[in-house]
Amino acid sequence: MNHRPITEDDLHGYVDRILEPERQAEVTAYLGDHPDVAKRVAAFTDQRRESSRTARDGLQWPGGRWRQCSC
Amino acid sequence: MKDMLLQVEPLIPALRRYARALVRNRANADDLVQDCLERAVGRWQQRRDGNVRAWLFSILHNLAVDQFRKTAARGRHVAIDETSEGDFGEAAAQEHRLMYQDVLNKLAKLPEEQRAVLLLVAVEDLSYADAAKVLNIPVGTVMSRLSRARERLQQEIEGTVDTTPTNVVPIRSEK
Numbered sequence: 001m002n003h004r005p006i007t008e009d010d011l012h013g014y015v016d017r018i019l020e021p022e023r024q025a026e027v028t029a030y031l032g033d034h035p036d037v038a039k040r041v042a043a044f045t046d047q048r049r050e051s052s053r054t055a056r057d058g059l060q061w062p063g064g065r066w067r068q069c070s071c
Numbered sequence: 072m073k074d075m076l077l078q079v080e081p082l083i084p085a086l087r088r089y090a091r092a093l094v095r096n097r098a099n100a101d102d103l104v105q106d107c108l109e110r111a112v113g114r115w116q117q118r119r120d121g122n123v124r125a126w127l128f129s130i131l132h133n134l135a136v137d138q139f140r141k142t143a144a145r146g147r148h149v150a151i152d153e154t155s156e157g158d159f160g161e162a163a164a165q166e167h168r169l170m171y172q173d174v175l176n177k178l179a180k181l182p183e184e185q186r187a188v189l190l191l192v193a194v195e196d197l198s199y200a201d202a203a204k205v206l207n208i209p210v211g212t213v214m215s216r217l218s219r220a221r222e223r224l225q226q227e228i229e230g231t232v233d234t235t236p237t238n239v240v241p242i243r244s245e246k
Contacts, residue, residue, distance in 0.1 A: 009214050012221070016192060018199070044221045047228070048193040050174040055088055055194045 006030045011037070015044045075115050078123045079108065085124075085195055086131055092190050093135055095179060103138065107131040125201040132187065132205050139183060177227035185220035188213055 006027055013019045014027045031038040086107060090100035107130045118126050178186060184206075191202040192213075199217075203210045226232045 008218055012214065012217055015221075016199075040225075043225050043228075047174060047221060047224055051178055051189070052194045054175050055092060055190075 011041055012044070015041060015048055075112070079111060079127065082124055082127055083108070086127060089128065089190055089195060090131060090135065092175075092178075092194070093132075093183070093187060094138065099138065103131060103134050106134050110134075122201065122204075125197065125204050128191065128195070128197070128201075129205040129207070133207075174224075174228070177224055180227055180232075181220055181223055185216055185223060188216040189220045189224070192217060 003026070010019065010023065010027050014024060014031075017024075019027065031041060083104065086104050087101065090103045090107075091097055094100045094103065107127065110130050111127055114130075178189065181189070187206060188202060191197045191205060192199065197205065199210050199213050203213045206213065208216075223232070
């Protein structure tokens with residue numbers, strides 16, 4: 001078995017879901033063994049989800065008038 | 072021409088979203104998108120590969136960078152609408168929405184070069200290679216900026232940044 005070390009780039013690739021399935025699985029296993037790194041990666045995943053969703057929902061950007069939410 | 076419209080039109084909302092998030096001034100952003108579309112029309116035959124999205128984003132990004140330079144040359148002018156962060160804070164009552172808005176508020180505090188990478192990768196779903204093309208930097212630089220941007224954003228979210236700007240957000244990159 002060829003275990004390449006998990007790099008910083010792998011972690012971002014994991015957050016952005018662009019890794020090959022095999023590598024994705026390796027990172028997942030690695031995160032299971034490294035709770036501190038897992039916490040950081042989870043935070044990055046939250047950032048990604050929230051910023052993407054907010055921008056797409058068209059909520060107001062700070063300092064700029066985006067389409068107002070009509071809810 | 073018809074081919075161009077078919078390919079470009081669906082991308083206009085994404086271009087607007089990116090421009091507004093990057094320059095943080097709606098009128099300027101919409102002007103940039105307009106300029107971008109005009110250039111795209113003029114240069115449609117000259118574009119090289121088939122990736123229209125990355126090509127359009129790179130035209131737009133170059134225009135935005137030009138605008139940042141002009142703004143910087145005019146002195147310390149911060150391009151924001153009259154809406155201040157104070158208005159933004161008033162939305163605090165609606166906690167759920169605020170939580171999301173807060174991420175954008177924090178994101179806006181990042182240096183422009185870091186913000187651009189995050190917006191292209193995390194919001195617009197560009198590949199690292201396409202983001203590199205748009206920003207005209209090597210992929211390795213995309214990765215290092217992405218990493219710094221995420222760390223910095225997390226510090227902003229957790230409130231552990233020591234040099235937090237008050238109510239003014241610099242739009243120039245920190246060299």
